[in-house]
Amino acid sequence: MKKEKPKLTRSQLKKLKIKRRTQIWGVVVTLVLLLSLIAPYCLPHDPLATNAQAMRQAPSPEHPFGTDNLGRDVLSRLLAGARTSIFATIMLVIISFMIGTFIGVICGYYGGKLDDLVMRFTDILLSVPQLVLAIAVAGMLGGSLVNTMIAIGVTSWTSYARLARSHAMRIRQLPFINACRLTGSSDANIIMHHVVPNLIGPMLVNATMEIGSTMLSIAGLSFLGLGVAPPTPEWGSMVSESRSYLQLAPWAVFAPALAILITVMLFNYFGESVCDLANSKEA
Amino acid sequence: MLKYALKRIIKLIPVLLAITLLVFTLMYLTPGDPALAKLTSQGGTVTPELLAEERHAMGLDRPFFVRYVDWVLNILKGDLGTSYSDDQPVASKLMKALSRTLALAAASTLFSVVIAIPIGVYTAIRKDSLFDNIVRILTFTGNAMPNFLIALLLMFLFCIKIKAFPVVATTNLKGMFLPTLALSIPMISKFARQTRADVMSQLSEEYVIGMHARGIKERTILFKNVLHNALGSIITIVSLQVRVLIGGSVVTEMIFRWPGIGNMMMTSITARDYPVVQGAVLILSTLQVLVNLVTDLSYYIIDKRISLE
Numbered sequence: 001m002k003k004e005k006p007k008l009t010r011s012q013l014k015k016l017k018i019k020r021r022t023q024i025w026g027v028v029v030t031l032v033l034l035l036s037l038i039a040p041y042c043l044p045h046d047p048l049a050t051n052a053q054a055m056r057q058a059p060s061p062e063h064p065f066g067t068d069n070l071g072r073d074v075l076s077r078l079l080a081g082a083r084t085s086i087f088a089t090i091m092l093v094i095i096s097f098m099i100g101t102f103i104g105v106i107c108g109y110y111g112g113k114l115d116d117l118v119m120r121f122t123d124i125l126l127s128v129p130q131l132v133l134a135i136a137v138a139g140m141l142g143g144s145l146v147n148t149m150i151a152i153g154v155t156s157w158t159s160y161a162r163l164a165r166s167h168a169m170r171i172r173q174l175p176f177i178n179a180c181r182l183t184g185s186s187d188a189n190i191i192m193h194h195v196v197p198n199l200i201g202p203m204l205v206n207a208t209m210e211i212g213s214t215m216l217s218i219a220g221l222s223f224l225g226l227g228v229a230p231p232t233p234e235w236g237s238m239v240s241e242s243r244s245y246l247q248l249a250p251w252a253v254f255a256p257a258l259a260i261l262i263t264v265m266l267f268n269y270f271g272e273s274v275c276d277l278a279n280s281k282e283a
Numbered sequence: 284m285l286k287y288a289l290k291r292i293i294k295l296i297p298v299l300l301a302i303t304l305l306v307f308t309l310m311y312l313t314p315g316d317p318a319l320a321k322l323t324s325q326g327g328t329v330t331p332e333l334l335a336e337e338r339h340a341m342g343l344d345r346p347f348f349v350r351y352v353d354w355v356l357n358i359l360k361g362d363l364g365t366s367y368s369d370d371q372p373v374a375s376k377l378m379k380a381l382s383r384t385l386a387l388a389a390a391s392t393l394f395s396v397v398i399a400i401p402i403g404v405y406t407a408i409r410k411d412s413l414f415d416n417i418v419r420i421l422t423f424t425g426n427a428m429p430n431f432l433i434a435l436l437l438m439f440l441f442c443i444k445i446k447a448f449p450v451v452a453t454t455n456l457k458g459m460f461l462p463t464l465a466l467s468i469p470m471i472s473k474f475a476r477q478t479r480a481d482v483m484s485q486l487s488e489e490y491v492i493g494m495h496a497r498g499i500k501e502r503t504i505l506f507k508n509v510l511h512n513a514l515g516s517i518i519t520i521v522s523l524q525v526r527v528l529i530g531g532s533v534v535t536e537m538i539f540r541w542p543g544i545g546n547m548m549m550t551s552i553t554a555r556d557y558p559v560v561q562g563a564v565l566i567l568s569t570l571q572v573l574v575n576l577v578t579d580l581s582y583y584i585i586d587k588r589i590s591l592e
Contacts, residue, residue: 124301127575128568131530132548136306136564139552140313216429220534223431224549239431243538246435247443254439257432264427 015280022277025270032266033090036082045073047080047233056249066251068242074255081233081256084145086263088234089215092149092156097207099153100160105199107161108168109191115165122158130155131220138226145228148221156214163206167199205278209271212264219260235260287583291576302568303358307351310561318343320555321367363565364558368551373562377544381566383454384536384543388528390459391466396521399471403478404510407486418475425472430531434465434538451540462539466531470524477520481513514585522578529567 008016045063051071059066065074107115125133130152138151171177172195180190221227222236230241235256242252318337322329338344342353357364363373406415441461442450448461485491486509494504533545540546544563551559 120301124298124305127298127572128302128305128564129526129529129571131527131533132564132567135530135533135548135552136309136560139560140309142314212427216427219429220431220530223429223534224537225553236429239429239435243431243435246439250439250443253435254432257429257435260429261424261427261432264429265424268423268427 018273018276018280022270022273025266025273028266029270032263033086036086039079039082043076043079045076047072047076048231049073056245056252058249059251065255066249068238068249068252069245074238074252077233077238078235078255078259081235081238082259084228084232085215085218085235085260088145088149089211089218092153092218093207093211093214095149096153096156097160097203100157101164101196101199101203103157104161104164105168105191105195108165109172109187109195111169118161119165122161125155125158128155131217134217134221135224135226138221143226143229145234148218148227151221151226152214152217156210156217159210160203160206164199164203167202168195171195171198201278205271205275208267208274211271212268215260215264215267284583288580291579295572295576298572299569300355302572303355303565304351306561306565306568307354309564310557311347311350313557315555316343317341317367317557320557358565363562366551366559367556368554368559373558376559377547377562377566380542380544380547381570383541384532384545387459387462387466387532387536387541387543388525390463391470392521392525392528394463395467395470395474398467399474400478400517402471403475404482404505406475407479407482408505410483415479422472422476425468426476428469430465430469430534431538433468434462434535437461437465438538454542458539458541462535462541465535465539466528469531470528473520473524474517478513478517481516482509485509485512511585515582518578518581518585522574525574526571529571 049072051067054063054067054071056069057063057067057071063073063075065078068074068077103118107118133155134148134151137154138148141147141150177190177194180194185193218227219236219239222234223240225237225240227237228234230237238256239253239260242249242256246253316334316338318334318341319329321341322333322337342350345353354364361374363377365371366373366376402418406412406418409415438450438461441448448457491504491509494508495501529545532543533549535541536543536546537549544566548560548563551557551563
């Protein structure tokens with residue numbers, strides 16, 4: 001008798017579909033990251049070179065996205081700024097993820113007074129409008145990329161800390177943790193080898209979903225003139241610089257703004273499919 | 284209800300105190316001397332004697348805690364200090380600006396709710412229809428848009444291309460239109476998505492099937508039960524958006540030159556006029572805390588089972 005091919009159930013098919021979609025978005029996001037790393041080395045023009053003869057030129061084959069107020073090539077600036085804009089975002093997500101997870105795990109695992117204190121502190125940070133606090137901090141520290149990251153980081157670690165805390169509190173009560181204690185494992189050992197590995201999955205899913213909104217916050221601050229100092233190309237500050245001559249050279253405003261939009265959308269699609277994948281595995 | 288409200292209000296006091304401490308510490312840690320900033324912002328040459336005199340007059344030579352307590356006591360009296368740039372009382376300057384910001388915030392929230400909830404409900408009951416798919420793409424894009432892109436696009440289209448509005452927003456209804464629209468677009472995206480998800484999850488509940496089986500009209504189920512049950516999480520997302528709205532209004536006000544509190548905060552940061560920045564952060568944070576309070580109280584009104592803890 002001929003052996004029949006095992007048929008996939010509808011839910012299995014759906015899982016495969018979600019998996020494939022996540023892989024595709026993963027490849028796209030990796031390509032964007034690679035592109036932003038390579039781009040500064042293969043620019044059509046010097047992103048800092050001003051040219052009085054080519055001020056505010058409309059898009060043409062020579063300058064696909066036109067030129068800005070100082071005659072600088074918008075495409076070159078866009079490509080040169082990609083690394084700053086994207087990597088500042090990724091770095092900020094990674095740093096606040098690490099700090100937040102560390103604090104959250106410690107609070108959730110030990111509980112007690114320290115936990116109370118830290119959670120009250122996050123309550124207060126969460127009751128202040130994030131961008132307003134970030135503007136105040138960045139305004140005080142002065143404009144630079146690192147200061148922008150600090151200003152947003154002041155509040156962004158709290159959401160990771162809360163999530164990590166709730167996971168750590170749940171894991172702490174599982175029987176195998178008690179078993180570890182009985183065998184004489186130290187707290188540090190239990191946290192590193194049993195608590196963290198069990199919560200890192202959902203934490204990473206959350207972090208990928210935060211990339212888009214973090215990028216928007218950084219862009220917002222640099223648009224307000226609190227980010228990198230000109231003439232260094234960065235997407236948010238490019239929009240800010242060229243805003244005053246929107247009427248004369250809209251391309252210089254909309255090219256970097258659209259670059260932000262597209263990148264944020266890519267990261268959001270990626271984050272959403274990673275989240276779907278994690279949920280489908282759980283189900 | 285009254286008891287619950289009272290308890291919630293009492294719980295606010297430590298939070299508000301902590302916010303004042305946070306804001307004050309932030310300004311305290313700011314590099315640069317406020318006396319020097321004040322003197323330079325008023326122009327003229329600054330001599331060391333003049334600086335020392337100004338420092339004493341401003342009370343900067345006192346210890347941190349004394350200055351903090353003094354500052355908080357003044358706030359309770361409604362005194363937020365005087366602006367460095369024009370020696371005007373900060374409180375009255377900010378209050379005028381606050382009312383304009385509130386007008387914008389209220390108008391855009393109302394507009395977004397009115398537009399987004401029907402869209403959310405309709406896309407939930409007509410899942411995967413053409414309209415649903417279009418809305419899904421639009422709301423996804425709206426979510427990823429930097430708020431300055433929305434504002435600049437609107438300005439480009441309506442002020443420069445069509446010339447329907449002046450570039451600098453006037454403080455009347457016509458001038459309010461574009462800033463309100465700019466603030467509404469991201470909110471509509473969020474609310475519509477959330478409403479759709481909530482209504483869909485309610486529709487799959489067993490009570491809906493039960494009501495269908497008993498022959499109750501679709502419309503009655505939808506408006507009397509489903510929407511009522513979804514209201515809680517819709518209120519949550521609206522109140523969460525207020526945080527984003529307050530931040531976003533800074534950018535929008537700056538682009539349309541709307542004379543609100545966000546705009547004032549930005550000009551004061553550039554001018555290093557710290558009392559105004561301090562006051563603006565404090566007022567906006569208090570606003571946020573009050574919104575959280577109203578949200579909690581409205582949960583209680585919708586669902587009487589909720590009590591303290």
